[in-house]
Amino acid sequence: xxxxxxxxxxxxxxxxxxxxxxxxxxxxxxxxxxxxxxxxxxxxxxxxxxxxxxxxxxxxxxxxxxxxxxxxxxxxxxxxxxxxxxxxxxxxxxxxxxxxxxxxxxxxxxxxxxxxxxxxxxxxxxxxxxxxxxxxxxxxxxxxxxxxxxxxxxxxxxxxxxxxxxxxxxxxxxxxxxxxxxxxxxxxxxxxxxxxxxxxxxxxxxxxxxxxxxxxxxxxxxxxxxxxxxxxxxxxxxxxxxxxxxxxxxxxxxxxxxxxxxxxxxxxxxxxxxxxxxxxxxxxxxxxxxxxxxxxxxxxxxxxxxxxxxxxxxxxxxxxxxxxxxxxxxxxxxxxxxxxxxxxxxxxxxxxxxxxxxxxxxxxxxxxxxxxxxxxxxxxxxxxxxxxxxxxxxxxxxxxxxxxxxxxxxxxxxxxxxxxxxxxxxxxxxxxxxxxxxxxxxxxxxxxxxxxxxxxxxxxxxxxxxxxxxxxxxxxxxxxxxxxxxxxxxxxxxxxxxxxxxxxxxxxxxxxxxxxx
Numbered sequence: 001x002x003x004x005x006x007x008x009x010x011x012x013x014x015x016x017x018x019x020x021x022x023x024x025x026x027x028x029x030x031x032x033x034x035x036x037x038x039x040x041x042x043x044x045x046x047x048x049x050x051x052x053x054x055x056x057x058x059x060x061x062x063x064x065x066x067x068x069x070x071x072x073x074x075x076x077x078x079x080x081x082x083x084x085x086x087x088x089x090x091x092x093x094x095x096x097x098x099x100x101x102x103x104x105x106x107x108x109x110x111x112x113x114x115x116x117x118x119x120x121x122x123x124x125x126x127x128x129x130x131x132x133x134x135x136x137x138x139x140x141x142x143x144x145x146x147x148x149x150x151x152x153x154x155x156x157x158x159x160x161x162x163x164x165x166x167x168x169x170x171x172x173x174x175x176x177x178x179x180x181x182x183x184x185x186x187x188x189x190x191x192x193x194x195x196x197x198x199x200x201x202x203x204x205x206x207x208x209x210x211x212x213x214x215x216x217x218x219x220x221x222x223x224x225x226x227x228x229x230x231x232x233x234x235x236x237x238x239x240x241x242x243x244x245x246x247x248x249x250x251x252x253x254x255x256x257x258x259x260x261x262x263x264x265x266x267x268x269x270x271x272x273x274x275x276x277x278x279x280x281x282x283x284x285x286x287x288x289x290x291x292x293x294x295x296x297x298x299x300x301x302x303x304x305x306x307x308x309x310x311x312x313x314x315x316x317x318x319x320x321x322x323x324x325x326x327x328x329x330x331x332x333x334x335x336x337x338x339x340x341x342x343x344x345x346x347x348x349x350x351x352x353x354x355x356x357x358x359x360x361x362x363x364x365x366x367x368x369x370x371x372x373x374x375x376x377x378x379x380x381x382x383x384x385x386x387x388x389x390x391x392x393x394x395x396x397x398x399x400x401x402x403x404x405x406x407x408x409x410x411x412x413x414x415x416x417x418x419x420x421x422x423x424x425x426x427x428x429x430x431x432x433x434x435x436x437x438x439x440x441x442x443x444x445x446x447x448x449x450x451x452x453x454x455x456x457x458x459x460x461x462x463x464x465x466x467x468x469x470x471x472x473x474x475x476x477x478x479x480x481x482x483x484x485x486x487x488x489x490x491x492x493x494x495x496x497x498x499x500x501x502x503x504x505x506x507x508x509x510x511x512x513x514x515x516x517x
Contacts, residue, residue: 007033010062012096017054020092021246026051026300031196033059036140039170041193043186047145047176049298049323050330056172057090060140061116066098069113070137074165076121076158078148080105083118086144090116104133121149121157128164135161140170143185150181151484151491162189176325177486204335210309211341212317212327214450219318220254223296226316227260229344231271236290239265239273239281241308243297248274251296278307285311292316298323302334309336316341324447325485340447345454355392423457424475425497428466434488436461441468441487449474449481467497 004014004025017023025033028044029051035042036059046052064072075090077083080103087103094101094116102111104119104127111117112132119127127133141162149155171190175182178195186193215222227238240262242248252262252274263270266284273291275281285291293315299305309315317338319327331338378387430436438459445468446453457469470478475496482494 004058009033009058010097013058013061013093016093016096017058021244021250022054023244023246026055027303028052028197028300029055029058032056035194035196036060036170036172037062039063041171041190042173043178043190043193043195044172044174045176045178045195045197045199046174047323047326047329049300049319049326051300052174053086053089054093056142056174057093060142060170060172061090061094061097061099064099064115064139066115068137069100069115071114071117071133071135072099072137072139073116073142074124074135074138074140074161075116075118075142075144076124076149076161077118077144078120078152078154080120080123082144083120083123084108087116087118090118121154121161124161125157128161135164136166138165138169140172141165143171143173146173146175146182146185147177147179148484150179150185155181155185158185159189176329179491200333204333206337207306207310207335208313209337209339210305210315210317210331211339212319212324212447213341213343214321214324214447215318217320219296219320220251222318223251223294224255224258224260225343226294226318227255227272230292230294230316231260234290235292237271237273237288238292238294239275239285240294240296241275241278241281243276243300245276247297248276278304278311282311294318298327299330302330305330305334305336321448321450321481340443342446342450342453345452359392421455422472423469424472426468426470426475426479427493427495427497428468428482428487429464429493430487430490431465432461432463434490436466436488441466444482444485444487445470445478448485449478451478 002024004017007025007030009017028046032042032044032055036056042056044052044055046055060073075083075086077086083103084106087101087106087108091101099115100110100113101116102108102114102118104111104117104123108114111127112134117124117133124133124135128135143149143158146155146158149158171193173182173186173190173193178186213222213226223240227240230238240248240251242251252272255262255272260272261270262272262274265273265275265281266287267273268288273281291312293308293312295305295308295315295317298317298319299308305317309317317327328338375387428441438461441459441461442453442456445451445456451470451474455471455474457471459469460467479494479496482492485492
């Protein structure tokens with residue numbers, strides 16, 4: 001089916017979807033919307049990028065009464081930020097249906113009167129306890145990305161929320177992957193739930209690899225940089241696949257504005273091609289060599305992935321950070337190996353940029369008061385900016401000292417402009433027993449955290465865990481990105497490595513302390 005009208009979606013929702021550039025239902029939406037419309041419980045074994053939000057929001061909005069104020073749909077998320085983001089998307093769909101939408105934990109007007117309420121289980125329980133949220137009229141509960149809630153230990157709070165809901169309320173659970181804990185939750189709280197898409201246990205032949213690059217929203221700027229990179233590397237054309245004609249037109253306008261003229265697949269006069277239907281693009285691509293294929297929108301299903309990236313080798317998929325798990329699972333089911341394709345390393349800063357950075361560090365960390373006393377008389381005669389410029393000029397005119405003999409250059413001196421980066425050691429709960437290789441870890445760090453591979457140092461893989469060095473400035477970013485992800489089939493716990501202190505000599509015994517309460 002090529003349209004939402006064919007599955008009888010309400011006209012006002014079709015119009016709202018079209019306004020968002022969503023014109024064709026994904027396979028997940030085609031399968032899920034009729035099931036949820038009938039009031040069945042459902043497990044959506046999928047993540048962002050598959051069309052997940054529309055799959056549950058459209059049928060639940062169709063079933064919810066928009067006239068009487070009060071919660072009819074309750075969606076539980078792992079974070080307040082996630083609730084706010086989903087609420088904005090649902091609100092755009094509900095703009096033509098008359099439903100009010102609100103997220104807890106962020107500024108939304110009158111959540112107590114909203115028909116669709118989104119929030120973390122803790123925020124929902126707090127509002128209920130304060131008498132600010134009534135759940136007795138809820139028709140459907142959505143547990144969004146239950147594996148994240150499980151990772152945070154929040155499924156127990158979800159069960160407490162369920163105690164406040166009507167027993168007949170519809171249950172929708174999404175998860176990618178469906179872990180053992182999530183499956184147990186579904187077994188106990190979602191009677192006779194169907195699962196979509198159904199698990200496919202048939203072996204899949206290897207089809208090669210597909211690279212992915214994590215991009216921010218909006219994606220157009222990242223697409224421009226990627227087009228320039230691929231064309232500079234020798235591609236004759238870059239073919240961007242988009243999910244709809246409107247998306248393709250918007251991307252084309254943006255690229256053309258920046259000098260990369262875009263046209264239809266097969267147009268030899270332009271460097272960028274734009275496509276929606278991968279099958280229609282095959283014929284022109286067979287006549288032209290050196291075409292690089294890019295999925296501007298992440299493929300929603302295995303067929304779309306294979307049709308786009310089975311055309312040529314070395315394709316690239318642009319993904320949002322939250323879509324990486326979906327793409328990895330999709331590639332696995334399709335027979336592709338998904339590997340990170342980080343952007344090229346930034347150019348080395350110029351000498352003037354290095355000088356400015358050194359001055360900034362001095363302003364932030366050095367005591368300049370003694371020098372101000374010396375310069376104060378000059379400020380009475382000259383503008384302080386002129387004095388600073390003259391001082392910098394003198395600094396740059398100073399001749400460098402002769403380099404020491406090779407034997408004396410064992411380590412850089414503090415006078416050298418290049419400073420060695422500080423390293424942090426991180427602990428990861430995956431190791432040799434899981435079949436971990438250094439390349440697996442570097443790929444996970446660069447792909448999930450979006451850091452440069454040069455910021456990853458020594459990797460010490462041990463039997464049950466791994467200690468890896470990363471640049472200190474990205475350590476917390478790596479920990480946050482890797483925590484709860486899966487590497488070589490194992491859920492990862494990441495933290496700073498804190499080895500036990502080993503005493504070099506016996507310590508003097510101290511008087512015993514009072515026990516802690």
